[in-house]
Amino acid sequence: MARPKNQEQRRQALIAAALDSAGSKGLRSLSLADVAKRAGLTRGAVLYYYEDLDALLVEAHKAGIQRFCDRRDTLVQSLDSPGDQLAAAIRAGLPSGPDDALMRLLYEFDVLAGQSAVHDELVEAMYTRQLAIYTSVLEAGTASGDFAPVLDIETLAMNLVALEDAYGLHIVAGNSHITVDKAEQAMRAASTGLGAPPTPDGGETPPA
Template sequence: MARPKNQAGRRAHLVQAAKHAIAERGINGLRAIDVAAHSELGAGSVAYYYPDLGDLVREVHEDAVSRFYWSRREQGGAGAQPAIRLARIIRSGIPNSRDDVDFQVLNELHTHAYRDAFHAQLMAEMYRLEVSLYATALNEGVDAGAFTLALPVDTTASNLVAMEDAYGLHFMGGTPLGVEDIFRMIIANAEVLTGCRLEES
């Protein structure tokens, strides 16, 4: 990885390095040297840009939420048929593997939010964004005549977010469920909720 040459670039570089450090060590006890181990910059540079590592962790959380949401929007494929779009959105909310750094970091930050108002606010915002992502796809499906919802849109969207969060947490925690198992189970529930057979392509 090339060494960033400007301050904004160095900060962005350190945010990504901190993600890997958090995934490896967790948040508690995180040190500048841990971040530096995943960076082209030394521990002194980490301390220079982030004298308080809490500021770096907050930037990591903001970056993780933004990347996760916008990645999901892109993967959902606006303009796709409703059944395909909803299936893609479900797929995008499931970790690809237990080595998925973004999911590891978000899980770490989720538990941290219990004791920190800043992180709690970001987790609440991420939940709101995910529900809105599903709600938009569901409304489009209803408007197109593809979905007949068994529950109100917001309830359906919230249930889908809760399912992917719960299954994802168990998966990352080592529960013997495969990615495809989780996808099929959420899809099965979504089909009941929408009255529509879902497919990715």
């Protein structure tokens, strides 16, 4: 029997293989055999760690959310100015482009919402993390006097999350009318119009 440490390493390797396989093939056509092949294991070996493909995908979804949200949280927390933080949160919340496999996969997971309580919880967890990052930045900026929102912070944060999801979905779908830069500028314009402007240059403080 594998040692606990080795078991955890194998589980992490399987989660990575599931994310990679689903990113390249899509969830609808993904099979346990695909994940096993990517991980260099047999199908039976995968079933030793996860009872079925759905159980593995639940863990992969959790890992994907954590990877996306933790990375953005770390970036935002590394900045001092609320304007810089808002600009960074907007940019980092959008896909890098149509070939952003992780973001495309997270949107695909949303399709599973309503099919099981677990998937519902994961979709809500993703939304909660998105909402929290904008809420914290807006609260800090309002308290410091950098922002003067004309809407309440909860509503403003909800609107930013909605824009992030809508633009992100168009980007990964390959809509040529909505590029990453256009989506970012549109979100900046919306936040400026609502009284909470990010700094002009992608989180960099403009020269005096």
